[in-house]
Amino acid sequence: MAHHVLHMPITEEQVRALRVGDTVTLEDTLFGIRDATQIHMFDHGRRTKFDLHGHAVIHTAPNLRKVERSGTNHSGYEPVCIGTTTSDRMERFTRPLMEREGVRIIIGKGGLRDGSLDAFRDLGGAYLAVVGGAAALETTWVQAVEDVDLDDLNPESLYKFSIKGFGPLLVAMDAHGSSLYAAVNAEAARRRQAVLEKLGAS
Protein backbone atom coordinates (compact mmCIF):
# COMPACT_ATOMS: atom_id res chain seq x y z
CA MET A 1 0.00 0.00 0.00
CA ALA A 2 1.92 3.00 -1.31
CA HIS A 3 1.28 6.70 -0.67
CA HIS A 4 1.44 8.96 -3.73
CA VAL A 5 1.74 12.75 -3.83
CA LEU A 6 0.42 13.89 -7.20
CA HIS A 7 0.96 17.38 -8.58
CA MET A 8 -1.87 17.92 -11.02
CA PRO A 9 -2.12 17.44 -13.98
CA ILE A 10 -0.70 13.90 -14.30
CA THR A 11 0.10 11.43 -17.10
CA GLU A 12 -1.57 8.13 -17.99
CA GLU A 13 1.48 6.31 -16.62
CA GLN A 14 1.08 8.04 -13.25
CA VAL A 15 -2.60 7.12 -12.93
CA ARG A 16 -1.95 3.51 -13.94
CA ALA A 17 0.60 3.28 -11.11
CA LEU A 18 -2.23 3.73 -8.57
CA ARG A 19 -3.54 0.52 -7.00
CA VAL A 20 -6.63 -0.09 -4.91
CA GLY A 21 -5.71 0.40 -1.24
CA ASP A 22 -3.01 3.01 -1.99
CA THR A 23 -3.43 6.51 -0.61
CA VAL A 24 -3.02 9.76 -2.53
CA THR A 25 -2.52 13.42 -1.67
CA LEU A 26 -3.26 15.86 -4.47
CA GLU A 27 -1.50 19.18 -4.96
CA ASP A 28 -2.00 22.36 -6.98
CA THR A 29 -5.25 22.12 -8.96
CA LEU A 30 -8.62 20.36 -8.65
CA PHE A 31 -11.85 20.92 -10.61
CA GLY A 32 -15.29 20.76 -8.97
CA ILE A 33 -18.09 19.20 -11.03
CA ARG A 34 -21.64 18.00 -10.34
CA ASP A 35 -24.89 16.61 -11.81
CA ALA A 36 -26.04 19.77 -13.63
CA THR A 37 -22.51 20.59 -14.81
CA GLN A 38 -22.23 17.27 -16.60
CA ILE A 39 -25.85 17.20 -17.82
CA HIS A 40 -25.16 20.54 -19.53
CA MET A 41 -21.71 19.48 -20.83
CA PHE A 42 -22.70 16.13 -22.23
CA ASP A 43 -26.48 16.22 -22.80
CA HIS A 44 -26.82 19.88 -23.84
CA GLY A 45 -23.55 20.11 -25.76
CA ARG A 46 -21.98 22.90 -23.74
CA ARG A 47 -18.19 23.16 -23.65
CA THR A 48 -15.90 24.46 -20.90
CA LYS A 49 -13.13 26.99 -21.26
CA PHE A 50 -10.94 24.86 -18.95
CA ASP A 51 -8.44 22.30 -20.22
CA LEU A 52 -9.13 19.26 -18.03
CA HIS A 53 -6.49 16.99 -19.62
CA GLY A 54 -4.65 14.97 -16.97
CA HIS A 55 -6.64 16.62 -14.19
CA ALA A 56 -8.76 15.42 -11.28
CA VAL A 57 -12.41 16.36 -10.80
CA ILE A 58 -14.30 16.12 -7.53
CA HIS A 59 -18.05 15.50 -7.26
CA THR A 60 -19.03 18.62 -5.34
CA ALA A 61 -21.17 21.74 -5.14
CA PRO A 62 -19.61 24.14 -2.68
CA ASN A 63 -20.89 26.78 -0.27
CA LEU A 64 -19.26 30.03 -1.44
CA ARG A 65 -19.17 33.70 -0.51
CA LYS A 66 -19.25 36.33 -3.28
CA VAL A 67 -16.18 38.61 -3.29
CA GLU A 68 -14.58 41.09 -5.70
CA ARG A 69 -12.52 39.56 -8.50
CA SER A 70 -8.89 40.51 -7.87
CA GLY A 71 -5.31 39.29 -8.46
CA THR A 72 -5.38 35.51 -8.90
CA ASN A 73 -9.06 35.24 -7.96
CA HIS A 74 -10.87 35.15 -11.30
CA SER A 75 -13.96 33.48 -9.88
CA GLY A 76 -15.36 36.19 -7.61
CA TYR A 77 -15.90 33.57 -4.91
CA GLU A 78 -14.16 32.45 -1.75
CA PRO A 79 -14.74 29.09 -0.05
CA VAL A 80 -17.17 28.74 2.86
CA CYS A 81 -17.52 24.96 2.90
CA ILE A 82 -16.41 22.54 0.21
CA GLY A 83 -17.25 18.86 0.43
CA THR A 84 -18.13 15.84 -1.63
CA THR A 85 -21.40 14.45 -2.93
CA THR A 86 -22.53 10.91 -3.82
CA SER A 87 -20.85 9.84 -7.07
CA ASP A 88 -23.26 7.13 -8.22
CA ARG A 89 -25.70 9.62 -9.80
CA MET A 90 -22.96 10.73 -12.19
CA GLU A 91 -21.95 7.23 -13.30
CA ARG A 92 -22.82 7.70 -16.98
CA PHE A 93 -20.56 10.75 -17.34
CA THR A 94 -17.28 9.00 -16.39
CA ARG A 95 -16.41 7.79 -19.88
CA PRO A 96 -17.26 11.04 -21.72
CA LEU A 97 -15.38 13.03 -19.06
CA MET A 98 -12.30 10.93 -19.79
CA GLU A 99 -12.71 10.56 -23.57
CA ARG A 100 -13.73 14.10 -24.46
CA GLU A 101 -12.13 16.14 -21.67
CA GLY A 102 -9.10 13.98 -20.80
CA VAL A 103 -9.88 13.69 -17.07
CA ARG A 104 -7.66 11.14 -15.26
CA ILE A 105 -8.99 11.09 -11.70
CA ILE A 106 -12.48 11.27 -10.22
CA ILE A 107 -12.82 12.01 -6.50
CA GLY A 108 -16.08 11.23 -4.79
CA LYS A 109 -17.92 9.21 -2.19
CA GLY A 110 -19.92 6.01 -2.33
CA GLY A 111 -18.20 4.73 -5.49
CA LEU A 112 -19.01 4.30 -9.18
CA ARG A 113 -20.18 1.24 -11.12
CA ASP A 114 -18.79 -1.27 -13.62
CA GLY A 115 -19.04 1.15 -16.57
CA SER A 116 -16.67 3.54 -14.84
CA LEU A 117 -14.34 0.72 -13.85
CA ASP A 118 -14.17 -0.29 -17.53
CA ALA A 119 -13.45 3.31 -18.54
CA PHE A 120 -10.64 3.55 -15.97
CA ARG A 121 -9.10 0.36 -17.42
CA ASP A 122 -9.62 1.31 -21.10
CA LEU A 123 -8.53 4.94 -20.92
CA GLY A 124 -6.33 5.14 -17.81
CA GLY A 125 -8.12 6.55 -14.80
CA ALA A 126 -8.87 6.04 -11.12
CA TYR A 127 -11.49 6.83 -8.48
CA LEU A 128 -10.29 8.22 -5.19
CA ALA A 129 -12.57 8.04 -2.15
CA VAL A 130 -12.78 11.02 0.13
CA VAL A 131 -14.69 10.75 3.41
CA GLY A 132 -18.14 12.13 2.61
CA GLY A 133 -19.68 14.46 5.16
CA ALA A 134 -16.25 15.58 6.39
CA ALA A 135 -16.46 18.88 4.55
CA ALA A 136 -15.19 21.19 7.29
CA LEU A 137 -11.93 19.24 7.19
CA GLU A 138 -11.90 19.05 3.39
CA THR A 139 -12.31 22.83 3.17
CA THR A 140 -8.98 23.26 4.99
CA TRP A 141 -7.29 21.57 1.99
CA VAL A 142 -8.68 24.18 -0.44
CA GLN A 143 -6.76 27.44 -0.73
CA ALA A 144 -8.94 29.35 -3.18
CA VAL A 145 -11.64 29.22 -5.82
CA GLU A 146 -9.32 30.35 -8.62
CA ASP A 147 -11.80 30.42 -11.47
CA VAL A 148 -15.29 29.34 -12.48
CA ASP A 149 -17.07 28.35 -15.70
CA LEU A 150 -20.73 27.60 -16.60
CA ASP A 151 -21.61 29.78 -13.60
CA ASP A 152 -25.27 30.12 -14.59
CA LEU A 153 -25.53 26.66 -13.02
CA ASN A 154 -24.45 27.96 -9.58
CA PRO A 155 -23.93 26.18 -7.21
CA GLU A 156 -23.38 23.41 -9.79
CA SER A 157 -20.89 25.44 -11.83
CA LEU A 158 -17.52 24.08 -12.95
CA TYR A 159 -15.00 25.31 -10.38
CA LYS A 160 -11.21 25.49 -10.50
CA PHE A 161 -9.86 25.11 -6.97
CA SER A 162 -6.32 25.78 -5.87
CA ILE A 163 -5.44 23.05 -3.35
CA LYS A 164 -2.69 22.19 -0.88
CA GLY A 165 -2.30 18.76 0.74
CA PHE A 166 -5.69 17.53 -0.53
CA GLY A 167 -5.94 14.15 1.20
CA PRO A 168 -5.13 11.50 2.14
CA LEU A 169 -7.59 9.97 -0.32
CA LEU A 170 -8.07 6.23 -0.76
CA VAL A 171 -7.67 4.61 -4.19
CA ALA A 172 -11.01 2.76 -4.29
CA MET A 173 -11.19 1.94 -8.04
CA ASP A 174 -8.08 1.58 -10.20
CA ALA A 175 -7.05 1.14 -13.85
CA HIS A 176 -6.51 -2.59 -13.34
CA GLY A 177 -10.15 -3.62 -12.85
CA SER A 178 -10.16 -3.52 -9.04
CA SER A 179 -12.93 -1.86 -7.05
CA LEU A 180 -13.26 -1.83 -3.26
CA TYR A 181 -16.99 -1.15 -3.67
CA ALA A 182 -17.49 -4.24 -5.82
CA ALA A 183 -15.63 -6.30 -3.22
CA VAL A 184 -17.71 -4.92 -0.33
CA ASN A 185 -20.97 -5.39 -2.28
CA ALA A 186 -20.05 -9.01 -3.09
CA GLU A 187 -19.26 -9.64 0.57
CA ALA A 188 -22.61 -8.11 1.67
CA ALA A 189 -24.46 -10.30 -0.84
CA ARG A 190 -22.56 -13.32 0.49
CA ARG A 191 -23.51 -12.52 4.12
CA ARG A 192 -27.17 -11.73 3.32
CA GLN A 193 -28.48 -15.27 3.69
CA ALA A 194 -27.01 -15.80 7.16
CA VAL A 195 -28.29 -12.39 8.30
CA LEU A 196 -31.83 -13.21 7.06
CA GLU A 197 -31.77 -16.67 8.66
CA LYS A 198 -30.93 -15.13 12.02
CA LEU A 199 -33.89 -12.77 11.58
CA GLY A 200 -36.15 -15.72 10.74
CA ALA A 201 -36.74 -14.05 7.38
CA SER A 202 -34.87 -16.19 4.88
Place this chain on the structure above:
Amino acid sequence: MTLMTKPGVEPLRVEPEAIEEAAKLLYIRACKVLPDDIKEGFARLDATETDATAKTILATMIENIGVAERMDNLLCQDTGIPIFNVLIGRNVQVDGWALKEAIAKGTARATREHPLRSSVVHPITRKNEHTSCGERVPVINIDFTDAERELRLEMIPKGSGSENGSFLQMLIPADGVAAVKRFVVDRVIQAGGKVCPPTIVGVGVGGTSDLCMHLAKVAATRPLGSRCTDAEGAKLEAELSEAVNGLGIGPQGLGGDSTAFAVHVETAATHITMNPVAVNIQCHSARRASATFTPDGIRIGF
Protein backbone atom coordinates in the same frame (compact mmCIF):
# COMPACT_ATOMS: atom_id res chain seq x y z
CA MET B 1 -68.16 30.69 23.77
CA THR B 2 -64.45 31.14 24.27
CA LEU B 3 -62.31 28.04 24.65
CA MET B 4 -58.99 29.62 23.66
CA THR B 5 -57.46 29.70 27.13
CA LYS B 6 -57.85 28.06 30.47
CA PRO B 7 -59.41 30.46 32.96
CA GLY B 8 -56.80 32.45 34.83
CA VAL B 9 -53.83 31.20 32.77
CA GLU B 10 -52.29 33.51 30.20
CA PRO B 11 -51.57 31.58 27.00
CA LEU B 12 -48.03 31.48 25.64
CA ARG B 13 -48.00 33.85 22.68
CA VAL B 14 -45.26 33.23 20.12
CA GLU B 15 -44.67 36.08 17.70
CA PRO B 16 -43.71 35.42 14.05
CA GLU B 17 -40.57 37.58 14.45
CA ALA B 18 -39.28 35.21 17.12
CA ILE B 19 -40.03 32.20 14.91
CA GLU B 20 -38.18 33.81 11.98
CA GLU B 21 -35.08 34.50 14.09
CA ALA B 22 -35.19 30.98 15.53
CA ALA B 23 -35.59 29.40 12.08
CA LYS B 24 -32.53 31.28 10.83
CA LEU B 25 -30.46 30.45 13.88
CA LEU B 26 -31.47 26.77 13.88
CA TYR B 27 -30.67 26.20 10.19
CA ILE B 28 -27.14 27.55 10.67
CA ARG B 29 -26.60 25.85 14.02
CA ALA B 30 -27.85 22.47 12.76
CA CYS B 31 -25.35 22.65 9.88
CA LYS B 32 -22.45 23.28 12.30
CA VAL B 33 -22.93 21.41 15.59
CA LEU B 34 -23.76 17.71 15.78
CA PRO B 35 -26.07 16.56 18.62
CA ASP B 36 -24.42 14.91 21.65
CA ASP B 37 -26.20 11.59 21.02
CA ILE B 38 -24.61 11.38 17.54
CA LYS B 39 -21.16 12.22 18.93
CA GLU B 40 -21.64 9.45 21.50
CA GLY B 41 -22.73 7.15 18.66
CA PHE B 42 -19.42 7.79 16.90
CA ALA B 43 -17.47 7.01 20.09
CA ARG B 44 -19.40 3.75 20.46
CA LEU B 45 -18.76 2.65 16.85
CA ASP B 46 -15.10 3.65 17.04
CA ALA B 47 -14.65 1.52 20.18
CA THR B 48 -16.08 -1.63 18.56
CA GLU B 49 -14.93 -1.32 14.91
CA THR B 50 -12.48 -4.07 13.92
CA ASP B 51 -11.63 -3.07 10.32
CA ALA B 52 -8.52 -0.86 9.91
CA THR B 53 -9.83 1.20 6.94
CA ALA B 54 -13.16 1.68 8.73
CA LYS B 55 -11.37 2.91 11.87
CA THR B 56 -9.43 5.47 9.79
CA ILE B 57 -12.66 6.71 8.19
CA LEU B 58 -14.43 7.00 11.57
CA ALA B 59 -11.42 8.93 12.91
CA THR B 60 -11.69 11.37 9.99
CA MET B 61 -15.42 11.87 10.66
CA ILE B 62 -14.74 12.50 14.36
CA GLU B 63 -11.93 14.93 13.46
CA ASN B 64 -14.33 16.75 11.12
CA ILE B 65 -16.82 17.33 13.97
CA GLY B 66 -14.06 19.10 15.90
CA VAL B 67 -12.84 21.11 12.89
CA ALA B 68 -16.40 22.33 12.19
CA GLU B 69 -16.83 23.52 15.78
CA ARG B 70 -13.38 25.13 16.06
CA MET B 71 -13.61 26.90 12.71
CA ASP B 72 -17.33 27.68 13.08
CA ASN B 73 -17.91 25.96 9.72
CA LEU B 74 -20.49 23.61 8.25
CA LEU B 75 -20.08 19.90 9.01
CA CYS B 76 -21.10 18.94 5.47
CA GLN B 77 -21.38 20.99 2.29
CA ASP B 78 -24.89 19.63 1.74
CA THR B 79 -27.25 22.11 3.36
CA GLY B 80 -30.00 19.62 2.55
CA ILE B 81 -33.70 20.08 2.18
CA PRO B 82 -34.77 22.18 5.18
CA ILE B 83 -37.36 20.40 7.33
CA PHE B 84 -39.08 22.05 10.31
CA ASN B 85 -41.18 20.18 12.86
CA VAL B 86 -43.49 22.46 14.84
CA LEU B 87 -44.77 20.91 18.05
CA ILE B 88 -47.47 23.06 19.61
CA GLY B 89 -48.29 22.42 23.26
CA ARG B 90 -51.45 23.30 25.16
CA ASN B 91 -52.49 26.85 25.90
CA VAL B 92 -50.30 28.26 23.14
CA GLN B 93 -51.45 31.08 20.88
CA VAL B 94 -49.83 31.36 17.47
CA ASP B 95 -50.88 32.67 14.06
CA GLY B 96 -50.36 29.52 11.99
CA TRP B 97 -50.15 31.25 8.63
CA ALA B 98 -47.64 33.80 9.94
CA LEU B 99 -45.66 30.96 11.53
CA LYS B 100 -45.26 29.20 8.16
CA GLU B 101 -44.20 32.45 6.49
CA ALA B 102 -41.73 33.18 9.31
CA ILE B 103 -40.08 29.78 8.93
CA ALA B 104 -39.55 30.36 5.18
CA LYS B 105 -38.24 33.89 5.82
CA GLY B 106 -35.79 32.66 8.45
CA THR B 107 -34.61 29.90 6.10
CA ALA B 108 -34.04 32.33 3.24
CA ARG B 109 -32.21 34.75 5.53
CA ALA B 110 -29.88 32.01 6.81
CA THR B 111 -29.12 31.09 3.20
CA ARG B 112 -28.35 34.66 2.08
CA GLU B 113 -26.82 36.07 5.23
CA HIS B 114 -24.47 33.23 6.32
CA PRO B 115 -24.23 32.44 3.29
CA LEU B 116 -25.33 28.80 2.81
CA ARG B 117 -25.56 26.93 -0.48
CA SER B 118 -29.17 26.86 -1.63
CA SER B 119 -29.69 23.20 -2.48
CA VAL B 120 -33.35 23.62 -3.45
CA VAL B 121 -34.57 23.79 -7.07
CA HIS B 122 -37.82 23.62 -9.03
CA PRO B 123 -38.41 19.91 -9.73
CA ILE B 124 -38.92 20.35 -13.47
CA THR B 125 -37.05 23.50 -14.55
CA ARG B 126 -34.29 22.86 -11.95
CA LYS B 127 -34.20 26.63 -11.31
CA ASN B 128 -32.55 27.60 -8.01
CA GLU B 129 -33.99 30.68 -6.25
CA HIS B 130 -30.94 30.79 -3.93
CA THR B 131 -33.17 30.97 -0.86
CA SER B 132 -33.31 27.25 0.11
CA CYS B 133 -37.05 27.74 -0.38
CA GLY B 134 -39.55 26.85 -3.08
CA GLU B 135 -43.01 25.46 -3.50
CA ARG B 136 -43.85 23.49 -0.29
CA VAL B 137 -40.22 23.85 0.89
CA PRO B 138 -39.15 24.24 3.71
CA VAL B 139 -41.05 21.09 4.59
CA ILE B 140 -43.13 22.00 7.65
CA ASN B 141 -44.69 19.31 9.83
CA ILE B 142 -47.12 20.62 12.45
CA ASP B 143 -48.28 18.53 15.39
CA PHE B 144 -49.71 19.11 18.85
CA THR B 145 -48.37 17.94 22.21
CA ASP B 146 -49.60 17.94 25.81
CA ALA B 147 -46.76 20.20 27.02
CA GLU B 148 -48.25 23.16 28.88
CA ARG B 149 -47.46 26.56 27.33
CA GLU B 150 -44.62 25.26 25.17
CA LEU B 151 -43.90 25.47 21.46
CA ARG B 152 -41.00 23.46 20.08
CA LEU B 153 -39.39 24.17 16.71
CA GLU B 154 -37.12 21.44 15.35
CA MET B 155 -34.88 21.93 12.30
CA ILE B 156 -33.41 19.14 10.20
CA PRO B 157 -31.24 19.90 7.15
CA LYS B 158 -31.83 16.55 5.41
CA GLY B 159 -28.89 15.59 3.22
CA SER B 160 -29.70 14.36 -0.27
CA GLY B 161 -27.26 11.46 -0.50
CA SER B 162 -29.14 9.70 2.29
CA GLU B 163 -32.57 11.02 1.24
CA ASN B 164 -32.06 9.30 -2.12
CA GLY B 165 -31.91 6.13 -0.03
CA SER B 166 -35.71 6.14 0.42
CA PHE B 167 -37.84 3.14 -0.43
CA LEU B 168 -41.49 2.16 -0.06
CA GLN B 169 -43.10 -1.23 -0.56
CA MET B 170 -46.80 -1.94 -0.17
CA LEU B 171 -46.36 -5.48 1.11
CA ILE B 172 -49.47 -7.57 1.79
CA PRO B 173 -50.50 -9.42 4.96
CA ALA B 174 -49.48 -12.81 3.50
CA ASP B 175 -45.90 -11.50 3.18
CA GLY B 176 -45.72 -11.21 6.98
CA VAL B 177 -43.10 -9.50 9.12
CA ALA B 178 -40.41 -11.63 7.48
CA ALA B 179 -40.85 -9.65 4.27
CA VAL B 180 -40.59 -6.40 6.24
CA LYS B 181 -37.23 -7.54 7.62
CA ARG B 182 -36.02 -8.72 4.19
CA PHE B 183 -37.01 -5.38 2.68
CA VAL B 184 -34.95 -3.44 5.22
CA VAL B 185 -31.86 -5.65 4.83
CA ASP B 186 -32.05 -5.57 1.03
CA ARG B 187 -32.51 -1.80 0.85
CA VAL B 188 -29.51 -1.27 3.15
CA ILE B 189 -27.46 -3.48 0.80
CA GLN B 190 -28.79 -1.54 -2.21
CA ALA B 191 -27.95 1.82 -0.60
CA GLY B 192 -24.41 0.65 0.19
CA GLY B 193 -21.96 3.54 0.51
CA LYS B 194 -24.17 5.98 -1.39
CA VAL B 195 -26.02 7.10 1.77
CA CYS B 196 -22.86 8.06 3.68
CA PRO B 197 -22.73 5.32 6.35
CA PRO B 198 -22.63 4.91 9.31
CA THR B 199 -26.31 5.78 9.08
CA ILE B 200 -29.51 5.80 11.07
CA VAL B 201 -31.83 3.53 9.12
CA GLY B 202 -35.37 4.78 9.61
CA VAL B 203 -38.13 2.23 9.09
CA GLY B 204 -41.83 2.92 8.91
CA VAL B 205 -44.19 0.00 9.41
CA GLY B 206 -47.93 0.30 8.85
CA GLY B 207 -50.21 3.26 8.18
CA THR B 208 -50.97 4.42 4.65
CA SER B 209 -48.30 4.82 1.94
CA ASP B 210 -47.62 8.46 2.79
CA LEU B 211 -47.82 7.98 6.55
CA CYS B 212 -45.50 4.95 6.28
CA MET B 213 -42.81 7.02 4.54
CA HIS B 214 -43.31 9.85 7.04
CA LEU B 215 -42.82 7.36 9.89
CA ALA B 216 -39.54 6.26 8.29
CA LYS B 217 -38.38 9.90 8.27
CA VAL B 218 -39.44 10.37 11.91
CA ALA B 219 -37.49 7.22 12.78
CA ALA B 220 -34.39 8.28 10.83
CA THR B 221 -34.27 11.67 12.56
CA ARG B 222 -34.95 10.48 16.12
CA PRO B 223 -32.12 10.86 18.68
CA LEU B 224 -29.84 7.85 19.11
CA GLY B 225 -30.73 5.94 22.26
CA SER B 226 -34.45 6.57 21.86
CA ARG B 227 -36.69 3.54 21.42
CA CYS B 228 -39.86 2.89 19.50
CA THR B 229 -42.78 3.31 21.92
CA ASP B 230 -44.52 0.25 20.44
CA ALA B 231 -43.13 -2.93 22.04
CA GLU B 232 -43.16 -4.91 18.77
CA GLY B 233 -41.51 -2.01 16.95
CA ALA B 234 -38.83 -1.81 19.64
CA LYS B 235 -38.13 -5.54 19.27
CA LEU B 236 -37.84 -5.12 15.51
CA GLU B 237 -35.39 -2.23 15.76
CA ALA B 238 -33.08 -4.20 18.08
CA GLU B 239 -33.08 -7.19 15.72
CA LEU B 240 -32.57 -5.09 12.59
CA SER B 241 -29.78 -3.00 14.17
CA GLU B 242 -27.76 -6.15 14.73
CA ALA B 243 -28.67 -7.52 11.30
CA VAL B 244 -27.56 -4.56 9.16
CA ASN B 245 -24.26 -4.32 11.03
CA GLY B 246 -23.57 -7.92 10.09
CA LEU B 247 -23.49 -7.11 6.37
CA GLY B 248 -19.93 -5.71 6.32
CA ILE B 249 -20.81 -2.56 4.35
CA GLY B 250 -19.04 -0.30 6.85
CA PRO B 251 -18.33 3.45 6.92
CA GLN B 252 -18.65 4.97 3.43
CA GLY B 253 -19.40 1.50 2.01
CA LEU B 254 -15.69 0.63 2.11
CA GLY B 255 -16.10 -2.34 4.47
CA GLY B 256 -16.31 -2.79 8.23
CA ASP B 257 -18.70 -3.37 11.12
CA SER B 258 -20.08 0.17 11.41
CA THR B 259 -22.82 0.27 8.77
CA ALA B 260 -25.46 1.93 10.98
CA PHE B 261 -25.53 3.67 14.35
CA ALA B 262 -28.94 2.05 14.69
CA VAL B 263 -32.11 0.99 12.93
CA HIS B 264 -35.07 2.99 14.24
CA VAL B 265 -38.65 1.82 13.73
CA GLU B 266 -41.88 3.80 13.94
CA THR B 267 -45.25 2.10 13.65
CA ALA B 268 -48.85 3.01 12.88
CA ALA B 269 -52.02 0.97 12.66
CA THR B 270 -52.81 -0.18 9.15
CA HIS B 271 -55.60 -1.72 7.06
CA ILE B 272 -56.51 -5.43 7.23
CA THR B 273 -55.33 -5.81 3.62
CA MET B 274 -52.08 -3.87 3.99
CA ASN B 275 -48.53 -4.40 5.29
CA PRO B 276 -46.59 -1.34 4.15
CA VAL B 277 -42.91 -0.80 4.91
CA ALA B 278 -40.74 2.22 4.17
CA VAL B 279 -37.04 2.98 4.60
CA ASN B 280 -35.61 6.47 4.94
CA ILE B 281 -31.93 6.84 5.77
CA GLN B 282 -30.08 9.52 7.73
CA CYS B 283 -26.36 9.96 6.99
CA HIS B 284 -23.63 10.07 9.66
CA SER B 285 -23.89 13.86 9.69
CA ALA B 286 -27.22 13.37 11.46
CA ARG B 287 -27.92 17.04 12.04
CA ARG B 288 -30.69 18.51 14.18
CA ALA B 289 -31.32 21.69 16.13
CA SER B 290 -34.27 22.84 18.20
CA ALA B 291 -35.72 25.89 19.91
CA THR B 292 -38.21 25.50 22.74
CA PHE B 293 -40.41 28.52 23.50
CA THR B 294 -41.82 28.70 27.05
CA PRO B 295 -42.99 31.57 29.29
CA ASP B 296 -39.39 31.61 30.68
CA GLY B 297 -37.83 32.27 27.26
CA ILE B 298 -36.28 30.35 24.38
CA ARG B 299 -34.08 27.31 24.97
CA ILE B 300 -31.78 26.25 22.11
CA GLY B 301 -30.81 22.59 21.88
CA PHE B 302 -30.92 19.58 19.58
